[in-house]
Amino acid sequence: MTFKFPSAYTILFALIAAVAIATHFVPAGQYDRVANPELGRDVPVPGSYQEVEPNPQGFFDVVMAPIAGFYDPGSYEARAIDVALFVLIIGGFLGVVTKTGAIDAGIARAMARLQGREKWMIPILMALFAAGGTIYGMAEESLAFYALIIPVMIAARYDAVTGVAIIMLGAGIGTLGSTINPFATVIASNAAGVPFTDGIVLRFVILFACWLACVVYVMRYAEKVRANPDHSIVADRRESNAAHFLKGRNQGDGAPDFTGKHALILIIFAASFAVMIWGVSVGGWWMAEMSALFIVASIVVGLIDWMGEEEFTSTFVDGARDLLGVALVIGIARGIVVVMDAGNMTDTVLFWAEGAVEGLGEVAFINTMFWLQAGLSFLVPSSSGLAVLTMPIMAPLGDFSGVERSLVVTAYQSASGLVNLINPTFAVVMGGLALGRVPYERWLKFMWPLLLILAVIIMAALSVATML
Template identity: 65%
Template structure:
């Protein structure tokens, strides 16, 4: 029997890895720099944003700089940092991921995670499904208030073992985190990195359009939670219906490494380690929201926490270092993916085609009705988001151009801001140019094509909700005063 099945397995087509997909996109974008005319907008420094923003109507052709083979090879390197100015692009996020891996490695070495999972499963027996809406509400809150994105990478290694132990699968855990925070960003209410920056660049306050974004957030969150809960219940009832069923044994071995007898013993030391574990994440959220922290401070926090956990658990210097290095090694592939994803934007900017794409959007919306205008703006932002996955970067790039165009179409600028926020949030649930998406899938060991197969029905429903909300708000909201 094995001899008859093995050839079929070998002949089965295998979807390319995330590394191959991203590098292929770099090659494609480099090829486009030979085809798409080069151009740039004039830029002025915005004191409010502290960044340079493009000036509407100032687009002009510039000398082309098509990207060649050498540029393609250097793009993944330049994705980590600018080789001329040495300004960080992704090296800070990648280092954060490695230190998170080290921290998780140290905590795992204490046995606290496996023991805590066993205790949680006993307490939640029969009610595990309600973890999903509770956790997705927390992640959505982070997404809608401060744009929780890279920070979510720290939670995968914590939640995936819990979900697998509850007889769900790794994809369920990935969906809870990625869709939970992602739908919050999609319905950004007061997100400083999305709606606040975009509103300022559009010349309106972030309170304008807040009610509409709250409605979109509530509707999209409810639909997303129901979607994930339905999939989770189906997998638990019949594990063969899991989209990653072929990886079930490997994932259980990878994420549930402790023996059952070890995991069943929950000691006082385990309790202290888990409290410190939770406090570390709480301090991280506090630091980002109120303390102005970013990657350097968060990395320092997890490094200090790893040392403290090692001291409390009395791991000893050798075991502490080995556990940290081993944990970081587990996430090395994720760190490399992050730099590779940023390399796509590097090639676009170097080839001077980013502004050309934006200019095509600016000139393509003239003469449309108000409802058609806002829906076209939404799809323009969807297209731009594939190339500029950073919400703040896209806001600074597109709002100074597209918001003034709304005046001519008699559409309120806050609707353009909402169209931007929802489009960017929608794309960042699936785009392979996002380090958050590709990094989360890599940690969860979920192939990219399985994620697309899982999420596409949800994307259709969410898109219909957003488009209906934008169209209705445009009709009922009146014209700018």
């Protein structure tokens, strides 16, 4: 009997149980916290760590963690229940649009126009997603694009992994190399007591170098798959993925006709995503507003296609049902942080990290800081949550080692961004892989050489900047 790697649900439940067991052995502790008016949050006070009454988590806590994960915002910008509802509504919206045949006809026309030049979609799309990441920390909202990008990649004779990589690596590298991202760079710089523009040149260098490395890596993989589909790490799922993402498209009957109605629906489709990006980056929107946007867009598309009320509602519900598993993964992933916080582990781990960098030289300090932040990112996947938790403690330590606080901020955001490309506690990773039908262990197999390359680039950039 061959070993089969467990599903995302089993992995996440195992992590919840492991963290719960750890609360029985890791000393419970907390920092004192004070309100920071600029950040609008309570931040830990350096030197105030103390052990507190332990609160080991048991069986009931493990069982309740996924439920609490949906409702407890913790250090996140949105509750998991809000993100999960957004994903379900996106599923309904995509179901309605797919039913009209507009996506199938649009993909067929795009492939005809791009004949022989399909590979250039990869750097262009990754640049667009990276721009979203570096400007406003594109994360949960990227989930809306998987059902749009992956069918195009499969139709271009690539695979689902290529589509997932374009979105997850594109947006992830943008966040890793954040320049003006308010949820990472700005919050961390404020917590560290420095202007967010300090160190921005280095961050642009890291952003471009890491983006270029990712583009080359993904393009090489995609071309290998196109030349020989057996080189795909999801080759055994090729037929089922094609049936899922290109459903309703019968290639044997030739390309579907592209009508004026299809064009109008695709304009509404694209405009919905453009409005979403504007709303998040300029209008102060979040999950509730984005969900409402796609409900309205679904109704508009249904009216254009002149669906009856019964057909529209059943199609919308069927589309939402397709993404129900993704919504569940998002809540379960948040449950890990719920157990860790309830067991008073988080501040203890931060205290240990504080002691690990004291007294180090400049280069040793910044690289140790990078890896400590990487470890903490597994426990606190939210970039803003990690910034508020660690920067008030870690940034002042740079003063004693002669390292500028802006470099500590860059080390933090680079580490957080790197880890969140594979982090199983990050709902965006597990949700994106579920949307792309890519098993987690296959994603790790795809990613590990690239992670080493990116880590070397980041450590080299931090080391050189420290010595200048």
